[in-house]
Amino acid sequence: MESNMANPAKVLARVQTVENHGEGVYSVTFAVPSRYTRYLPGQFLHMTLEEFDPTAGFWPESRVFSIASAPRQDFVAIVYSVKGRYTRLMEQELAVGREVWLKLPYGDFIVDEGLLADGPVVLIAGGTGVSPYLPFLMKHRESGNVHLFYGLRKPNHLLFRDEFSTLKGQPWFRPHFFLEEGRLEDWPSTPGRLSIPAIAEAMGKEFPTGQYFLSGPPAMIRTFQDDLLGQGIPNNQIHIDEWE
Amino acid sequence: MGVNMSTEKELRGQISDLVKEYYGVKFGQQTYVAGKSPVRYAGRVFDEKEIQSLVDSSLDFWLTEGRYAEEFQAQFAEFVGAEFAILTNSGSSANLLAFSALTSELLGDKRLKPGDEVISVAAGFPTTVNPIIQNGMIPVFCDVDLGTYNVNIEQLKKAIGPKTGAIFLAHTLGNPYDLDAIVELVKKHNLWLIEDCCDALGSTYRGKHVGTFGHVATCSFYPAHHITIGEGGMIFTDDEVIARAVTSFRDWGRDCYCHGGENNTCGKRFSGQYGTLPKGYDHKYVYSHIGYNLKVTDMQAAIGVEQMKKLPSFVQRRKDNFKAWSKGFGQWSDKFLLPTATPHSDPSWFAFPVTVKQGIGFTRTELTDYLSGHQIETRNLFAGNLLRQPAYLNIVHRVAGSLDNTETIMNDTFFLGTYPGLIQPQIDHTLKLIEEFLNTKALNRTQAGRS
Numbered sequence: 001m002e003s004n005m006a007n008p009a010k011v012l013a014r015v016q017t018v019e020n021h022g023e024g025v026y027s028v029t030f031a032v033p034s035r036y037t038r039y040l041p042g043q044f045l046h047m048t049l050e051e052f053d054p055t056a057g058f059w060p061e062s063r064v065f066s067i068a069s070a071p072r073q074d075f076v077a078i079v080y081s082v083k084g085r086y087t088r089l090m091e092q093e094l095a096v097g098r099e100v101w102l103k104l105p106y107g108d109f110i111v112d113e114g115l116l117a118d119g120p121v122v123l124i125a126g127g128t129g130v131s132p133y134l135p136f137l138m139k140h141r142e143s144g145n146v147h148l149f150y151g152l153r154k155p156n157h158l159l160f161r162d163e164f165s166t167l168k169g170q171p172w173f174r175p176h177f178f179l180e181e182g183r184l185e186d187w188p189s190t191p192g193r194l195s196i197p198a199i200a201e202a203m204g205k206e207f208p209t210g211q212y213f214l215s216g217p218p219a220m221i222r223t224f225q226d227d228l229l230g231q232g233i234p235n236n237q238i239h240i241d242e243w244e
Numbered sequence: 245m246g247v248n249m250s251t252e253k254e255l256r257g258q259i260s261d262l263v264k265e266y267y268g269v270k271f272g273q274q275t276y277v278a279g280k281s282p283v284r285y286a287g288r289v290f291d292e293k294e295i296q297s298l299v300d301s302s303l304d305f306w307l308t309e310g311r312y313a314e315e316f317q318a319q320f321a322e323f324v325g326a327e328f329a330i331l332t333n334s335g336s337s338a339n340l341l342a343f344s345a346l347t348s349e350l351l352g353d354k355r356l357k358p359g360d361e362v363i364s365v366a367a368g369f370p371t372t373v374n375p376i377i378q379n380g381m382i383p384v385f386c387d388v389d390l391g392t393y394n395v396n397i398e399q400l401k402k403a404i405g406p407k408t409g410a411i412f413l414a415h416t417l418g419n420p421y422d423l424d425a426i427v428e429l430v431k432k433h434n435l436w437l438i439e440d441c442c443d444a445l446g447s448t449y450r451g452k453h454v455g456t457f458g459h460v461a462t463c464s465f466y467p468a469h470h471i472t473i474g475e476g477g478m479i480f481t482d483d484e485v486i487a488r489a490v491t492s493f494r495d496w497g498r499d500c501y502c503h504g505g506e507n508n509t510c511g512k513r514f515s516g517q518y519g520t521l522p523k524g525y526d527h528k529y530v531y532s533h534i535g536y537n538l539k540v541t542d543m544q545a546a547i548g549v550e551q552m553k554k555l556p557s558f559v560q561r562r563k564d565n566f567k568a569w570s571k572g573f574g575q576w577s578d579k580f581l582l583p584t585a586t587p588h589s590d591p592s593w594f595a596f597p598v599t600v601k602q603g604i605g606f607t608r609t610e611l612t613d614y615l616s617g618h619q620i621e622t623r624n625l626f627a628g629n630l631l632r633q634p635a636y637l638n639i640v641h642r643v644a645g646s647l648d649n650t651e652t653i654m655n656d657t658f659f660l661g662t663y664p665g666l667i668q669p670q671i672d673h674t675l676k677l678i679e680e681f682l683n684t685k686a687l688n689r690t691q692a693g694r695s
Contacts, residue, residue, distance in 0.1 A: 007314075007317055007329065008503070009317070009318055010311065010314060035322040036318060038321065038328070040484055054310075056306075057304065057311070058505040059505055106509055108510075
């Protein structure tokens with residue numbers, strides 16, 4: 001069952017930082033009062049480059065982005081990849097100091113802490129699809145069993161390098177990086193494309209009991225969902241970040 | 245467009261200035277004259293800011309929930325320390341929504357079902373109990389303790405049975421109940437706890453705001469309450485699923501979460517599969533609960549935004565007024581049972597409750613009649629004993645033990661106001677009148693004894 005969101009709100013935010021990862025991938029942080037950053041790991045926000053008049057109320061054209069920062073801070077972060085007209089405009093216009101309207105939070109793709117009690121939480125990401133997992137991964141915890149399967153084309157595509165460094169050695173965090181080209185210097189990685197058979201092999205006996213989260217390009221999500229179902233993982237153990 | 249926007253802004257500014265001037269003329273020169281002016285037990289406390297905000301919202305003419313509702317909810321959630329705050333049109337609606345949300349299928353097997361028992365008290369306001377009955381469940385009534393006017397914990401323990409699904413209690417007149425004991429019972433018996441904080445905004449227990457101990461809580465913004473928006477209430481919770489269910493029940497039971505003026509916020513408007521509807525049926529018209537429409541207007545929320553800024557000072561004023569009453573009534577402890585704060589609590593008192601002791605030569609009603617004749621407002625502790633009220637004579641219910649103290653409250657308890665608009669000269673005048681009343685009664689007794 002899909003359900004309502006509880007408390008979405010619109011807020012005027014100011015671009016605080018812009019980081020260019022190369023090849024059209026950017027991380028952006030927006031300064032936002034902390035009372036607006038009450039969201040759950042996995043949720044997303046809407047951002048518009050257009051004028052929004054809150055006294056008129058009608059929300060203009062916008063795009064959605066997974067929230068890639070921990071909640072309850074005075075900023076929110078997103079990652080975007082330049083792919084079309086709107087993201088090209090973002091590349092041109094989103095500079096430090098620019099004000100934009102956001103509305104948040106939304107989404108049912110929630111990485112729920114409670115699932116950790118039932119078995120491994122398996123986060124599967126392709127490219128910038130790793131973003132919605134960051135709020136969950138950055139949450140302090142003493143125990144748990146969290147696998148991150150992160151597929152990359154090249155080493156320099158690795159996002160959130162600093163954040164992953166802080167997680168190194170955490171007993172609950174089990175990263176698995178898959179690279180189509182090259183290798184990572186600071187993390188072990190597996191050469192080749194990320195795939196469900198590769199994940200099944202890495203998970204071993206834990207594979208049937210995992211709660212699987214899929215985030216990335218639509219084609220990848222569809223394929224991985226089918227493959228998980230094909231390998232006997234029931235639908236209620238598969239969570240997808242799906243859009244029309 | 246630029247010229248129009250500029251003109252609109254200028255006009256708004258001029259209107260706002262005029263409203264401020266109007267406030268000064270209409271409300272700015274109110275004085276209290278002892279013996280001539282009434283002493284209210286409650287009332288709205290505001291200045292020009294509330295009216296300016298209200299008018300600003302009316303100029304938007306957005307009407308339904310909008311920018312002010314979003315701001316008000318965010319302010320409220322931050323104040324009480326809850327993850328979610330959801331605005332509704334009254335405290336009673338808040339109770340109905342909070343309780344109904346616990347029947348949601350989103351909660352799986354743990355949801356409340358018709359026939360379940362829910363523990364409450366009869367010495368309180370009816371709409372703490374009504375949602376239990378309206379959802380086909382059975383209220384179980386416990387007695388309260390005199391002085392705190394909250395549930396008796398020993399009776400509460402005995403009231404829990406195999407059918408008990410929840411505890412739904414108000415923090416009476418702002419005085420928190422024994423949350424240590426109740427939270428322990430809730431955990432031990434795997435129950436839901438709904439905290440009715442309609443009279444307790446700003447009250448804390450062990451340093452935490454009431455309403456953040458149970459699963460879901462409610463608040464009221466009727467003019468008698470700690471802040472007001474006229475008609476209004478809030479549901480607050482840390483539980484995402486409960487918050488979703490509350491919002492759905494509030495908004496016709498719909499599944500969609502687009503606000504007015506929005507479309508396809510979820511990005512799945514035409515691709516979902518719901519119930520046995522055809523795949524892709526417009527999500528805007530998918531209903532996952534048997535809901536209501538209990539929303540507020542943005543104009544009400546605009547008042548709330550300004551009231552929230554005043555709330556800390558309002559809470560302090562209520563505490564100060566309570567102290568002033570306590571000091572004044574301290575001399576008559578042989579005649580009145582005075583209120584006591586629950587251990588570990590710091591109440592933001594809704595009122596100053598007093599119970600007239602037995603056999604002292606006058607009744608509660610004689611005293612409140614006398615005060616009323618001198619324009620001093622008092623109130624009884626709401627319904628007294630709810631089970632004595634006409635509407636409740638034939639409800640299906642259970643009583644755990646006796647309701648002796650509830651009967652005492654019905655017969656002998658009243659309260660005086662603590663609201664922020666109450667000032668020391670009003671308290672002094674009231675105390676003087678009570679002293680006169682007591683002296684008259686004492687004189688009558690003396691004369692009766694001589695004759």
